[in-house]
Amino acid sequence: DAKTTQPTSMDCAEGRAANLPCNHSTISGNEYVYWYRQIHSQGPQYIIHGLKNNETNEMASLIITEDRKSSTLILPHATLRDTAVYYCIVRARSSYNQGGKLIFGQGTELSVKP
Amino acid sequence: EAEVAQSPRYKITEKSQAVAFWCDPISGHATLYWYRQILGQGPELLVQFQDESVVDDSQLPKDRFSAERLKGVDSTLKIQPAELGDSAMYLCASSFGQVEGNTIYFGEGSWLTVV
Numbered sequence: 001d002a003k004t005t006q007p008t009s010m011d012c013a014e015g016r017a018a019n020l021p022c023n024h025s026t027i028s029g030n031e032y033v034y035w036y037r038q039i040h041s042q043g044p045q046y047i048i049h050g051l052k053n054n055e056t057n058e059m060a061s062l063i064i065t066e067d068r069k070s071s072t073l074i075l076p077h078a079t080l081r082d083t084a085v086y087y088c089i090v091r092a093r094s095s096y097n098q099g100g101k102l103i104f105g106q107g108t109e110l111s112v113k114p
Numbered sequence: 115e116a117e118v119a120q121s122p123r124y125k126i127t128e129k130s131q132a133v134a135f136w137c138d139p140i141s142g143h144a145t146l147y148w149y150r151q152i153l154g155q156g157p158e159l160l161v162q163f164q165d166e167s168v169v170d171d172s173q174l175p176k177d178r179f180s181a182e183r184l185k186g187v188d189s190t191l192k193i194q195p196a197e198l199g200d201s202a203m204y205l206c207a208s209s210f211g212q213v214e215g216n217t218i219y220f221g222e223g224s225w226l227t228v229v
Contacts, residue, residue, distance in 0.1 A: 032214050043118075043205050043220035044157065051215075087156060091214040100214040101147065101170065104156030 004088045009109040012082075018075040020108050022088030025069040032091045033064060034102065035073045037084040044087065044104075047073065078112045085109050116140045118221035120206050126227045132194035135224045139187070139208030145169075147218065148181055148191050149205040157205055163189065164212055196228045 005023040012018040024033065032051050036044040048055055048062045050071070055062045061074040075082055087107040094100040119138040127133045139146050144165050149157035160179065162170040165186040174181065178197070183189040193200055203223040209216040 030214075036220075041203075041223075041225075043207075043223045046217055046219060049215075049217065094212045094214055100145075100209075100212045100216070101159050101162055102157075102218055104158070106156060 004090055004105055006086075006088050006105065006108045008106065009111070011111050011113055012075075012078045014080060014112055014114050015077055018073075018078040018082065018110060018112070020073040020075075020086050020088070020110065021070065022072070023070045024088070024090050027068050027090050028093065031093055033062065033068075033071050034089045034091050035060070035062065036087045036089065036102075036104075037082075038087070038107070039081075039084045047086075049091070078110075080112050080114065083110060083112045118206055118208050118219055120204075120221040120224050122224055123222065124225045124227075126229060127196050129198055129228050130195040132192065133196050133226060134193075135191045135204050135206075135226075137189045137191070137206030137221060139189075139206070140219060143208035143210055143219075144186070145209045145212050145216070145218075146183055146189050147207040147209075148189070149207065149220075151203045151205060151223070153202070160191070169212070193226075196226075198228050201226055201228045 034049040085107040
């Protein structure tokens, strides 16, 4: 399973864009990049995922480099409620006896400050 | 919006006692996952079901943990006997299918404290 590398922590000013980087240099051709976040004491919340193309939804944008070895999650206008741990995950390929599970790392602790 | 339901939200139990957690996945989701999250760490997969069948239980401590999904809908995770090191949040998640393009959705988790 491809591993990811994320900074341990980041700060962002409220109202500014938060750009969270992730390295996944060993990603395989048909493995997806998923982003989740976890606010203290709650279950992980799905944010966005992508394969090759950049993706955008109501929560965030995902920018994947052309070689797919890294990606950036962008929260366009961070609010205090975006303070959370953000996990970048390369989703394991499904096979006969193992099906597409998510393998979490340590994530990035994002602090949005007033 | 449909959610993954879990209960109880919080549970305190004495070591050597039995404890059980229940999960009701999003309707129509065939794949169900149980994760454990120790404070300060990311979630770790314990067991994965496809319908009523176990797909992956390689990280489940089978001497004390068991999981079932008898009718392929809701699921129960049991610990017997509980140990102090089992104190953690137990997360249930579900997805429409196993393939990596299907989004996995998590419940709010069940916090276990073993005393």
